[in-house]
Amino acid sequence: METNNMLSLLDNLTLESEDDVALKLAADFRQRRIEKNLTREEMAQMAGVAVSNLVRFEQKGLISLKNLIALAMALGYKTEIKNIFETPKYTTIEELTQIRKNANKKKAYKKS
Numbered sequence: 001m002e003t004n005n006m007l008s009l010l011d012n013l014t015l016e017s018e019d020d021v022a023l024k025l026a027a028d029f030r031q032r033r034i035e036k037n038l039t040r041e042e043m044a045q046m047a048g049v050a051v052s053n054l055v056r057f058e059q060k061g062l063i064s065l066k067n068l069i070a071l072a073m074a075l076g077y078k079t080e081i082k083n084i085f086e087t088p089k090y091t092t093i094e095e096l097t098q099i100r101k102n103a104n105k106k107k108a109y110k111k112s
Contacts, residue, residue, distance in 0.1 A: 022062070023061040026063075029057070029071065043071070048070055053067050068081070069081055
């Protein structure tokens with residue numbers, strides 16, 4: 001059982017490219033669409049997205065942010081997509097300290 005936990009931790013540390021993330025996102029989207037028994041045409045119409053854009057997304061992971069948001073909302077993921085950057089992420093204590101220090105700032109400044 002400890003081996004499974006170790007593998008889980010290692011899996012979380014695996015560096016993925018933007019293409020890997022896009023293809024996973026597209027595959028998950030396609031699965032959710034199919035689970036709802038929606039054709040590409042029906043999904044595109046619901047979201048107000050061209051079928052060709054939906055096909056390109058599902059096959060290649062390529063899509064504009066606006067169309068991704070429209071598709072997500074059409075499938076009921078409005079809150080999830082809207083809140084994607086809501087929670088600060090950090091990997092070190094130093095980063096967390098910086099985040100807390102800058103929490104109320106409205107602009108970043110060049111480091112001197």
